[in-house]
Amino acid sequence: MTTAAAVHSADVALSHRAARVIPGGMYGHQAVRHLSPAYPQFFAGGEGALITDVDGREYVDLMCSWGPIVLGHRDPVVTAAARAQMDLGDCLDGPGPVLVDLAETMVDAIADADWILFGKNGTDATTACLTIARAHTSRSVILAARGVYHGAAPWCTPVPTGTLASDRAAMGYFDYNDVDDFDRAVQAAGPDLAGVLLTPFRHVEGEDQQLVDEDFARHVRQRCDDSDALLILDDVRCGFRLAYGGSWEALGVPVDLSAWSKAIANGYPLAAVTGREALRDTASTVFLTGSFWMNSTPMVAALATVRRLAEIDGVALMQRAGARLRAGIEAQAADCGLAIRYTGPDVMPYLTFAGDDDRSRMTCFAEAALAAGVYLHPKHNWFMSCAMDDSVVDRALRGTEIAFAAVRRHFGTP
Template identity: 45%
Template sequence: MSVAGNERGRMTSPSLDRSEALWKRAQRVIPGGVYGHQNAGAHGERHPKFLARGEGSRVWDVDGNEYVDWMCAYGPMVLGYRNSVVDRAVAEQMELGDTLSLPGEAMVEYAEALVAKTAGMDWAIFGKNGADVTSWAIDTARAQTGKSKVVKVRNAYHGARPWTIPVLPGVPPHHRDELIEVVWNDVEGLRSVFAEEGDAIACVILTPYDHQLHHAELPSEGWYRAVRSLCDEHDAVFVMDDVRAGFRFDLAGSHVYFNAAPDLVCYSKAIANGYALSAGLGVEALRPAAERIFFTGSFFFQSSAFAAASATLAEMERTDAVGTIHRIGQLLIDGLEAQAESFGEPLVSTGPAAMPSFHFGDDPEYARFKRWCDAATEQGAYLHPGHNWFVSAAHTEEDVDRTLEATERAFEELRSSG
C-alpha cells in the first residue's frame, strides 16, 4: 500500500505516473484510449485512469494509491470487491468448466431462486449486459403486442443500443422513428401520448426512479398507477429497467420499494456481484412472446455467472445487505450535507441513500462540483463528477469517516481557490 501523507489519509498529491503512461499506450491502440462510462479522462485530471485491484469497499490504482470507491464498478459491486462467498462459488464452478456447449444446472437453480424472489414475475431469461435485456424487453413487448413504438423518459439511459443510446453518431435516424419521449412524473403528458398513439405503443420502459446524471427524482404519487392503467387500457407492456437500481432497494425488485407493477423486469449490474450476468423476468401472459424471441449470445450460458448470482442473492439475504447499504449511504449523505453547510457550500443531495446524487445548487455547468470531486479523489475518496454514486454492503462507517476527511480537504481547496 502506498498512500501519500499521514495515517488518517493523504495530504500530498499522489503520483499518477503509471496511470498516465498506460493512458498514452492505450490511446495508441484503443480509439479514445478508454471508451464509455469508464473513460476517466473525462472525470478530472486528478482521477486515476486505471485500477490494479479492489478489496471490499477499496480500490488501488496502478500507481498503488488507495481509494474508498463510491462507484462500485458503476453498480455491480454490491457486496464489495472479492467477496469470499461469491468468489468461492465461482471457483467451485470453474473446477467443473464454465462456458460449455449446453447450459448447466446452475442456470436452472438460479432461475428458480430469482423467479421465487422477484415479486409478480413468473419466469426468467438471461444475458450478460444490461442492454442485452432492455433490448430483449423491447423485442418481447413488440412480439406480444404486434405494435412497435416505445415510450421512454427523456434523457433516461437504457443502454448503448441504436434504439436508446443518447449519443447519435453511427445511428441512422430511422432507429429513433419508433421512440416517444415523455417527461418523468408528467401523468398528463403520458396520457396525451397514449391518446394520440396508443394504437402503436408496444411498451413503456421506465427506471424505478428517474436517476439522471446529476439529479434524481422519485416517482410522484399516482405516477405508477397512471402508467399501469394506461398500459392496460391500450394493451401495452410496462417494462421496469432495474439494471442500475436493482438489488439496492429490495431483493424482490425495486418495483416493490417504489410501488410499481411492471410486466417485465430487467436486471444486470449488481445481481452477480461483478460477474457478467443480466436477467429479464416476466409475467405469465408474456411467456408465449418470450418463447418466440430469438435471444442468444456466445457467453450467455456461462455457469460461473449463475453460481455467482445464486451466492450473491443468498449472501445479500443472509446479511441484510440492503439494510447496510441504506444505513451507510444515509451516513454519507448526512455527513456531506453537514460538512457542506459548515463551509457555506450549497451541496444538493437528490438521490436515495443507496445511490446518492449530488451537485452544487449554484453551479449549473457542474464545473465547481467536478473540481471538488477531483480534489476529494486525489485525497483518497473516489468520487464521480457526472453520475450517481453507488453504496455497497462492504462500505463501513470508517469508509464514511475517511471520505469526509477527503471531502473536507476538497472543500478547503474550493474555498481557497474560489
C-alpha cells in the same frame, strides 16, 4: 517536487500504450478523458469497499464499478463460488445446472417474476424487453422518459453517432413524473403502443435525481392497462440495491417485464429479463442468445450474491451506510456555508452545488476528494455497497470534508 506524471507513472504509461491501439485511448462511459487529468484510467484491484489504481493509490470506492459491486469487491463467498465453478468449466456447450438454481431463486425473490431469461449486459436485457413487448402486442411504439439511460444499442444510445433515425422511429418520449406529458405521448402512439419503459427513479447524468412520484407510477400502470400495453421496469441500475427484488414492489405497482444486471452478480457479467405469466409463451418464441450467455461462473456468482444479500439483509446495510454518508455530507456542506443538493435514494446518491451551472464546483470537489482518497464521479450518481461499514463511511467523509474545504477556498460561499 513530484510531478503529476511521476505520481501517475504507471497509469500514464498504460494510457500512452492504449492511445496507439485503442480508438480515442479508451471508449465508452469509463473513458476518463472528459474528467480531470487526476483521474486514473486503470485499476489494479479492489477489496471490500476499497479500490487501488495501477499506481498503488487506494480509494474508498463510491462508484462500486458503476453499480455492479453490491457486496464489496472480491466478496469471499462469491469469489469462492466462482472459483469452484471455474475449476469445473465456465463456457460449455450449454448451461450448467446453476442456470435452473439461479432461475428458481430469482423468480422466488422477485414479486413480478414468473419466469426469467439470462444475458450479459443491461443493454441485452432492456433490448430483449422491447423485443418481447413488441412480439407480444404485435405493436411498435415504446415510450421512454427523456434523457434517461437504457443502454448503448442504436435504439437508446445517448450518443447517436452511426445510428439511423429509423433505429428510434418507434420510440416516443415524455418527461419523467409528468402525467400530462405522458398522456400526450400515449395519445400520439395511439393503437400502436406496445409498452412503456421506465427506470425506478430518474437518474440523468449531471442532474439532480428525482424519485418517482407514486401517483405517476400508478397512472402509467393504469394507462398501460387501458391500452393493453406493457409496463417495463428498467431495474438494471437499481435492482437488488434499492430493494431486494423489484424496485417498485414497495409501491404496489406491478410491472409486466423487468430488466436486470449490475448488482445481481457482484461484478460478474450477467443480465436478466423477468416477466409475468402472460408473457411466458412470447418470451419462448423470441430468439435471444449470445456466445457467452450460458457461462456458469457469472450464474454461480449471481446465486451466491442473491443468497448473500438475503442472508445479511444487504439492502438495510447499504441504507445505513447511505444514511450516514448523507448526514455527514449535509453537515459538512452546512459547516462550510455551501448550498448543495444531495438527491436520490441514500443507496444511490448524487451531489450538486447551487449555482454550479458550469460544474466547476463539482469538478473541484471531485478532484479534491480523489486526492484525499475517495473515488466518486462528478457527473454520475454514486453507489453504496454492503462493505461500507461505519469506519469506511467515516473514511469517505474525511475525504469529502477536505473536498468541501477546497470548494470553499476556490469559490467562497454563495
